[in-house]
Amino acid sequence: MPVVTIQPSGKTIEVSIGTTLLAAVMKAGEAIANKCQGKAECGACHIFVLEGRKGVSRTTPAENAKLDSIVGVGSKSRLACQVIVGEDDVTLELLNFASGR
Numbered sequence: 001m002p003v004v005t006i007q008p009s010g011k012t013i014e015v016s017i018g019t020t021l022l023a024a025v026m027k028a029g030e031a032i033a034n035k036c037q038g039k040a041e042c043g044a045c046h047i048f049v050l051e052g053r054k055g056v057s058r059t060t061p062a063e064n065a066k067l068d069s070i071v072g073v074g075s076k077s078r079l080a081c082q083v084i085v086g087e088d089d090v091t092l093e094l095l096n097f098a099s100g101r
């Protein structure tokens with residue numbers, strides 16, 4: 001099973017293929033905002049995917065549109081609720097960890 005590593009805590013969790021990064025983070029017990037319950041509408045689950053970007057699902061038009069409206073977006077930006085884990089391990093960085101605790 002692929003392993004998701006969550007920075008900055010360094011916590012790791014094994015997930016099934018097909019799991020979203022949002023679900024993986026929540027399963028690991030880390031704080032992540034998800035105001036729209038995973039519909040790519042709120043942008044609150046914005047994260048950076050540091051490693052394993054090629055192994056996850058591609059960005060959808062809805063995700064791209066939402067990312068375009070978020071300040072601080074970079075080349076590693078994704079919406080955690082829209083990223084589906086494949087066979088490869090993934091390392092992500094939470095961006096809202098300071099306010100989520």
Ligand code: FES
Nearest residue numbers: 036038040043081
């Ligand atoms: S939870 Fe709202 S965009 Fe991901």
